[in-house]
Amino acid sequence: MSKRAYYTGVTPEVYNELKTKLQSMGLTLQGDSGSISEKGVKANYNYNPEVQSLEINDLSVGFPASMMINEDSLVQRMDEMISQYGGRSEG
Secondary structure (H helix, E strand, C coil): CCEEEEEECCCHHHHHHHHHHHHHCCCCCCCCEEEEEECCEEEEEEEECCCCEEEEEEEEECCCHHHCCCHHHHHHHHHHHHHHCCCEECC
16 A cells, blocks of 8 residues: 655755665665656655645555565654654645
């Protein structure tokens, strides 16, 4: 089952920090929008710097990532990362 996450208050600095943290997990966000399909994690994302929002859709976790994480725990980690740098999860 895929998940969705929406964040506000995501400044360019917050977005760059999130990208760095996700890259340390083996997930690369390139540019402000697109899709990822790495290590069993799939998602579509759209960052809008003008309104400081980040939307992640169709997030799913399959093998091999599913050996260590699931959709809920990945969203929880992103929630924590975003809020740590001043952004907010809007569910």
